Amino acid sequence: xxxxxxxxxxxxxxxxxSFASADETIVTLNGxxxxxxxxxxxxxxxxxKQENTSLAVQSSYGKRSGTSTINEFDDASLQxxxxxAEEVARLAPENPEFMPxxxxxxxxxxxxxxxxxxxxxxxxxxxxxxxxxxxASASDIVAAGFLEDNAGFSSMMNSNGLFAYSQxxxxxxxxxxxxxxxTGSGWVTRDFNDFSKLNAAEASQIAIEKALQSRNPxxxxxxxxxVILEPAAAVDLLQNMLYNMDxxxxxxxRSFLSKQGGATKKGEKIVDERxxxxxxxxxxxxxxxxxxxxxxxxxKTSWIENGVVKNMFYDRYWAQKKGAEPVPSPSNFVMDGxxxxxxxxxxxxxxxxxxxxxxxxxxxxxxxxxxxxxxxDGTFYIENGKIKHPVKNFRFNESPIIMLNNLEAMGRPQxxxxxxxxxxxxxxxxxxxxxDAI
Amino acid sequence: xxxxxxxxxxxxxxxxxxxxxxxxxxxxPLDTPYSRLDARLNKQLADTALNAARGKxxxxxxxxxxxxLNQYVFTREDxxxxxxxxxxxxVGIRVxxxxxxxxxxxxxxxxxxxxxxxxxxxxxxKANARIQTEPVKLVPVPGYxxxxxxxxxxxxxxxxxxxEKVDLLLSANAAAxxxxxxxxxxxxxxxxxxxxxxxxxxxxxxxxxxxxxxxxNVTAVDAASGKFKTRGSLSAPMGMGYEYLDGxxxxxxxxxxxxxxxxxxxxxxxxxxxxxxxxxxxxxxxSVKPGKYDLVLxxxxxxxTIHESVGHPLELDRVLGYEAxxxxxxxxxxxxxxxxxxxxxxxxxxxxxxxVQPHSLGAVGWDDEGVKSKQWDLxxxxxxxxxxAIRDQAHIINESESHGCCYADSWNSxxxxxxxxxxxxxxxxxxxxxxxxxDVEDGIYILGRGSYSIDQQRYNFQFGGTLFYEIKNGxxxxxxNDVAYQSNTQEFWNSCxxxxxxxxxxxxxxxxxxxxxxxxxxxxxxxxxxxxxxGVNVINTARNI
Numbered sequence: 001x002x003x004x005x006x007x008x009x010x011x012x013x014x015x016x017x018s019f020a021s022a023d024e025t026i027v028t029l030n031g032x033x034x035x036x037x038x039x040x041x042x043x044x045x046x047x048x049k050q051e052n053t054s055l056a057v058q059s060s061y062g063k064r065s066g067t068s069t070i071n072e073f074d075d076a077s078l079q080x081x082x083x084x085a086e087e088v089a090r091l092a093p094e095n096p097e098f099m100p101x102x103x104x105x106x107x108x109x110x111x112x113x114x115x116x117x118x119x120x121x122x123x124x125x126x127x128x129x130x131x132x133x134x135x136a137s138a139s140d141i142v143a144a145g146f147l148e149d150n151a152g153f154s155s156m157m158n159s160n161g162l163f164a165y166s167q168x169x170x171x172x173x174x175x176x177x178x179x180x181x182x183t184g185s186g187w188v189t190r191d192f193n194d195f196s197k198l199n200a201a202e203a204s205q206i207a208i209e210k211a212l213q214s215r216n217p218x219x220x221x222x223x224x225x226x227v228i229l230e231p232a233a234a235v236d237l238l239q240n241m242l243y244n245m246d247x248x249x250x251x252x253x254r255s256f257l258s259k260q261g262g263a264t265k266k267g268e269k270i271v272d273e274r275x276x277x278x279x280x281x282x283x284x285x286x287x288x289x290x291x292x293x294x295x296x297x298x299x300k301t302s303w304i305e306n307g308v309v310k311n312m313f314y315d316r317y318w319a320q321k322k323g324a325e326p327v328p329s330p331s332n333f334v335m336d337g338x339x340x341x342x343x344x345x346x347x348x349x350x351x352x353x354x355x356x357x358x359x360x361x362x363x364x365x366x367x368x369x370x371x372x373x374x375x376x377d378g379t380f381y382i383e384n385g386k387i388k389h390p391v392k393n394f395r396f397n398e399s400p401i402i403m404l405n406n407l408e409a410m411g412r413p414q415x416x417x418x419x420x421x422x423x424x425x426x427x428x429x430x431x432x433x434x435x436d437a438i
Numbered sequence: 439x440x441x442x443x444x445x446x447x448x449x450x451x452x453x454x455x456x457x458x459x460x461x462x463x464x465x466x467p468l469d470t471p472y473s474r475l476d477a478r479l480n481k482q483l484a485d486t487a488l489n490a491a492r493g494k495x496x497x498x499x500x501x502x503x504x505x506x507l508n509q510y511v512f513t514r515e516d517x518x519x520x521x522x523x524x525x526x527x528x529v530g531i532r533v534x535x536x537x538x539x540x541x542x543x544x545x546x547x548x549x550x551x552x553x554x555x556x557x558x559x560x561x562x563x564k565a566n567a568r569i570q571t572e573p574v575k576l577v578p579v580p581g582y583x584x585x586x587x588x589x590x591x592x593x594x595x596x597x598x599x600x601x602e603k604v605d606l607l608l609s610a611n612a613a614a615x616x617x618x619x620x621x622x623x624x625x626x627x628x629x630x631x632x633x634x635x636x637x638x639x640x641x642x643x644x645x646x647x648x649x650x651x652x653x654x655n656v657t658a659v660d661a662a663s664g665k666f667k668t669r670g671s672l673s674a675p676m677g678m679g680y681e682y683l684d685g686x687x688x689x690x691x692x693x694x695x696x697x698x699x700x701x702x703x704x705x706x707x708x709x710x711x712x713x714x715x716x717x718x719x720x721x722x723x724x725s726v727k728p729g730k731y732d733l734v735l736x737x738x739x740x741x742x743t744i745h746e747s748v749g750h751p752l753e754l755d756r757v758l759g760y761e762a763x764x765x766x767x768x769x770x771x772x773x774x775x776x777x778x779x780x781x782x783x784x785x786x787x788x789x790x791x792x793x794v795q796p797h798s799l800g801a802v803g804w805d806d807e808g809v810k811s812k813q814w815d816l817x818x819x820x821x822x823x824x825x826x827a828i829r830d831q832a833h834i835i836n837e838s839e840s841h842g843c844c845y846a847d848s849w850n851s852x853x854x855x856x857x858x859x860x861x862x863x864x865x866x867x868x869x870x871x872x873x874x875x876x877d878v879e880d881g882i883y884i885l886g887r888g889s890y891s892i893d894q895q896r897y898n899f900q901f902g903g904t905l906f907y908e909i910k911n912g913x914x915x916x917x918x919n920d921v922a923y924q925s926n927t928q929e930f931w932n933s934c935x936x937x938x939x940x941x942x943x944x945x946x947x948x949x950x951x952x953x954x955x956x957x958x959x960x961x962x963x964x965x966x967x968x969x970x971x972x973g974v975n976v977i978n979t980a981r982n983i
Contacts, residue, residue, distance in 0.1 A: 038955050040760040043571040047562050048541035050850045052528075069525075071545055093518050093604065122565035130569050144762035146955040174955075176763040187763075252621060253659035253666055256983060260664035270983075359766075360891045364902060364922060367666060368981040372900050372922070374893045376766075395891070395898055395924065401983040432977060433924050435898035436769070 003032065003118065003153050006165045012055070012073060013157035019082040022059035022089060024101045025159045026295075029055045032152020032168075033118070037125035040144035042133045047125060059085040063098040066091070097317040101158040102295045110287045113167035114194035118151035120171075124195075125149075132175045132204040141208050145175030149195065156295055164291040169193050170418075175204050176377060177211040178438070184217075184390070185438050186210025187357060187377035189232050191417060193287060210356060210378040217390035219434055220381065226352035227429040228345050228382070231414045231421040233355040233375075237400040238421065240361070241369060242277070242303060242330050247312035251322065256369045256401065257309060266309050271404035273307040276336040283334055285415050292328035301327060307404075337410035337422025345411050345425055347385040352425070354380040354387060358396070369399045374435055393438075394431035403429065477634065477644045481584070484636035486549045487531050490556035492638065496533035496563070498576065499556065500637035500807060503529050503547065504849035507630040509596060513607045514623045515615060521600060528849040531556045535563035537573025543850035577832040577839055579809050581640020587803025589648040590796070591679030595628040598680045606683065607652075610710040614656045617714035620666075624654035624710075627675070627949060629961070633806070641808040649799055649961055650682050651675030651949050652706055658717035667720035667919075669713040670904050672738055672886050673704045675947040675961060677799045691942070694875055694883060695907055695914045699736065701944045702797050716905060716917070723917040725980050726906070730973045732881035733923060734874055739884050739903050740862070741946020741964035747927040748782075748789055749860040749964070751896035752816050753953075754825040754835065764955050766894025769927065770822060775835070780822040783931030788863040789817040791826055793842055798859045798963035799947045800843075806853040809842035816860065820932075828855045847958040854954055861945075861965035865937035871968045874936055881909035882921060882976065887946070889922065900924045902979070920980040930971060938967035 004012070009029055016027045031053030038046045056069040059082070066088025070081040128147045136143035151169040156162070173190045186207040192198055241256075250257035250264040257265045280300040281288040290298050294316060302310040311327055319326035346354065356378035364370040375393045382388065403426050411423035484501045491499035506526045512519040528545040529552050540563025544555040603626055611622040631647040652673050659666045676682050685705030693699045698708060735743065751768040755761055774780035783789075793800045793811035802811050807829055815823050827835055828844040846853035875883065886904025893899070906921040907914045925933075947963040 036956055037566070038763075039569075040762055041572065041758070044538065044566040044569050045760055046539050046541060046852050046854070047566050048543065048852050049558060049562065050543045052545050052850070092521070095519075096517055097519070122562045126565050126569055129566075133569060142759060142762070144759060146763055148956055174763055178759070178762060178767075253661055253664070254621065254657050254668075258659075258664055258666070260662065262661045359894060362889045362891045364889045364900075364979045365920075365981065366668070368983045370979055370981050372889065372891045374891070374898065376894055393893060393898075395893075395900060397900075397922075397977070397979065399981055399983055402981065433898060433900075433975075435893040436926070437766070437893035437895035437897050 003151060003167060009153065009155040009165055010163060013155060013163070016055070016057060016078050016082060017157060017159055019079045020059065020159060022061055022086050024060040026058045026101055026156070027055065028156045030152065030154045032150055034148070034150035035120060035122070035125060036146065036148040037129050038146050039129045039133060042137050042143055044126070044129055047122065055081065057081050057085040059089040060098070061089050063094040063096065064089050064092045065095065065098065099316045101160050102162050104161045104163070105291070105295060105297050107164060107290045107297050108282065110282045110290045112193055112287045112289060113151070113169045117149055117169035117171055117193065117195040120149050120195055128173065128200040131201040135201070135204060136177055136208060139208050139212065140180050141177045141211050142180060143175060143177055143204070147171065147173045154289065158295070162295050164295055166289045166291070168289060171195055171198060173198055173200060173203065175207050177207040179211050179215050181215070183438055184211045184215030185377045186214060189416065191415065214378045214390040217379070217392045219392045222394055222431040222433050224428040224430055226349065226408065226425065226427045228349065228352060228354045229424045229426065230342065230356055231416045231423055232357045234424045235416045235419055235421045236358055236361050237371060237403060238277070238333065238335060239419065240371060241400040242333055244369060245303060245312045247314045247322070247324070248318045250312055256367065257312060266312060268309055269307045270309055270401055271304065271307045272407040274407060274410065275304050275307050275404050277304040277333055278302040279330040279333050281331050283420065286332045286334065286418055286420055288331040288418070296326055296328050298328055298331050303330065303333070332418045334420040335413060335422055337413045340409065340411040342411055342423050345409060345423055346382055346387065348409065349382045349425065350384060352382045353391065354382055364397060369401055370397060371399065372397045374437070393435040395433045395435060396430060397432045398430050480634040480644070481636070481642055483529070483547065483549065483552055484634065484642065487529065487552045487556045488636060488638055490553040491531065491533045491560055494557050494560040496535045496560050498534040498638055499531065500635065501529060501531050502806060502846065502849055503634040505632040506848060507596060509628045511603050511607060511626045513604070513611060513625070515611055515621065516608060518604055526848060529555060530846065530849045530852065531559045532852060533559045533563055534574050535560045536567035538563045538567040538570045539574060540566070541852040574830050575833050576829045577837065579639055579829060579840065582643060582804070582808065583640065584642040585803070586644040588646040589677055589801065591648050592681035593679045595648065595650050595680040596630055606706060610654065610706045613707050614710040614714040617711050618658070618718055619656045619714035620659040621657040622654060622710065627651040635804065635806065635808055637808050639808060643804050643808060645803055647802060648679055649675060649677050649949070650679065652683060652704065654710060654713070656710060656713035656717050658714070658721055660721050665721055667717050669717040669720065670886060671713065672700060672709055672904065673706070674738060674945055675799060675949045676702070676797050676945065677801050677963070678797050694871060697885070719917050720919060723919045725920045726918045726976060726978050728976055728978045731976050732878045733971045733974045734878060734881055734883045734909065734968060735971065736883070736885040736968050737942070737944045737966045738886050738946050740966045740969055742887050742890050743901055744860055744862055744964045744966060745948065745951070745962070746890060746892045747896060747899055747930065748816065749857045751927065752825050753855055753857060754827040754831045755855045757825060758831070758834065761953065765953050769895045769897050775822050775825065778821065781820050781932065782817050782822045782928060783820045784934045785820040786865065786937055787817055787820045787931055787934050789860060790815050790863060791841065791858045791860050793858045795859050795963065795965065798945055799961035800859040800963055805842040805844045806846050807844040809840045809844065811842045814841060826855060826858060831855065845960055847960060851956070851958050856953065856960040857951060857962050859963045859965065862937065862969065864940040864943045864967040868939050869936065871938055871942060874938060874968060874970055875909055875914060876912040878909045878970070879911055882918070883907040883909055883914060884921070897926050898924070899927065920978045921976055922979050923974050923976050925974055930974065933971045933973060934969060935972050936970040938969070940967065942967040
């Protein structure tokens, strides 16, 4: 099915509700089209396209709920899906944490949909691949990359009169460039809502240069080093910290935000006072849908302000129990930075390690948010303001909390994986062993 | 985890069911009767796809008509948080045109919808052929005609009433709470893949595959110190029906330090009780002193180490560079295999791959490109002897047939090389876990899965675990905390100096092995007996924030 307009979606949702007889009914209707191309060894490997549309009905009697879905849209099918949801609701156990459907909400608009992305054809994807493969071949480099794009709509309506609708488009592009002798590797990532912003050739060139510069890395001893984390290297640790800011976990004593004696760290300074992290679905560079899956508006929300825990996220049940406002989990995040470019930050560093990205990051200890993982695709030694030589990759064991307490400087934020992240200069970042991986 | 996946997972845990999406398929009613796809109708639809692809110029085509049923039960303490019945139904068509792969999928399972998707797959292949420099070469596979295969199960989990499942989980939770646990999150995942495969080689293969995975986390909190510790279940996901949960006594294994371990049947309630006691014990257990230790690794722990340090590096697509942009490449390069003398591990290390082990997650009749499943050696007496290869790769390693390990996680994903079961053969001499511990002066006994991380060429890794016990002078002395071991794959497997016998052999498994772009999951088992590795580097992971 095509991407439905607001009115087309509203008509289907209203029709579904007109067939309902439960105490409460919530209906969602989502759909979209997506495509991708994958290449490796300087040639295309796989490519594909998918389309899917689905309608879900949740019916509730008291605290009993049932759900049914369908992907046919004639009247008989819509009646059937409602009837089945209502039958299931009568059979389901009572959920003591059931929350009634929301009243109508006000949502502001955020520009998340671009026709340029919806219009991508197989030939456009092939051109993106070509813009990596051709310059790679010319530089004795092997390209492996991936472009994935999607465009679709989401909508929701309930028996209290709530209606939400949005369109969304997005693409993710990554490419790895490896030297043919296997001693150097570079990587770059780009993501946009608008396909016309993707300059795959420029991005590919950055990865090629990293591959060339990172050849024949030298081993240096693991230990504590000053590091400059490029935005793509910083994003995962920051994101993992934010995903763990759930109020219920903190209140229950099983979070890095839990404190001795049962309280939480909300309102306390946990990292350097220059750290400001917030979510903003209206941000021009990282727009996001302005309503959450349960129909609450997504607002600009501060998580860390001047190093202090400003908010945790509360689902509707926990908020009610604690007498707090519900706060949806972060849709995206923006970390404020400075104006310095990556080059300026390197110039200001006497000795340090430049990290392109971190890889295979896993929780070691949820109590301290200790993570382990490795550097990858371009790790360099900096001396007296200059990149001196490539170094072998390291394994790290580090917590984003310790990292953000050891903050030296921040550069200009860039979009990474739907977030705005500055390059970060961190002292005493803990590398625990060396890896031979290129 | 990508933001999209996080949002969907968060929605599931929170009890919000209103999120139809691609991660789990579409929710369907709890009362959906268990039924199978009609093979006759499937054959007609499949032929429509194959004919449409050939008509547009494809030299090869295959079609998978898939109905994927998933049922998940989420509970915490005395509450059912969510019950999800998800169904995903559609068709994926893969073609070769002008020497290039093309793929298209649709949920419009009509002759018209399928023919259109087949044509789109050919159009994509042709669009990409322009930049293709390595035309696809397939090794031959026999046409098997119309055949079928089913996971041998005793009790179909989809036919067990929801109330029975809920009762089991809630009774285990109550047992853990009665032992002093503060929190229990307990979930049950059930999967049924109904797949109909057909190809222009003349196979029409109807398969019905079952998997099950019960898993919990029991948490103990000490509010005074602000500490919390979680002990995960010692279950394994299995290629079984609901009989896995019957806890039959013949499958219980008496471990050291009074531990009870599980083979092909699992006693959830008993394990939950042990988990509560052990989580509380962890709150005060001593912190490990970093250094070199002899590690005694139990199968439900070692399976993940095998997975990461042997399973992945021997995937031929990684070795060749096809995964360079995501999962990575491999240190186990073709020259190491060609020379036939690469000492991957000590000479007692024999590791085999298979898609046939009973109860395993990988067991199927045929893979997702119509190749009959089998077993083959990867490491023989410590030496690298083979990889995991599918039809378009086998010619590169001079094999005349595919290993049969091609898989797609959904009808709308393209199939590619995925890890089969990869298992460590048990020791030949009679040797028990207690015999092994008696021979250790300064060591650590590690059980269950924990934190895991390995580099993109599979050299350097770090693993945690669920439970750690100190071994001193041939005896277990007590529980310890904050343990992770770091090593290098070749160094680690060469430090392997003893493997228990087949009496101790059992399967570890994972439902969510991730690979590919777009990322796909795959379920895979790893068998082993308890094994000892000498002189491995252990770090202490305790920090203060």
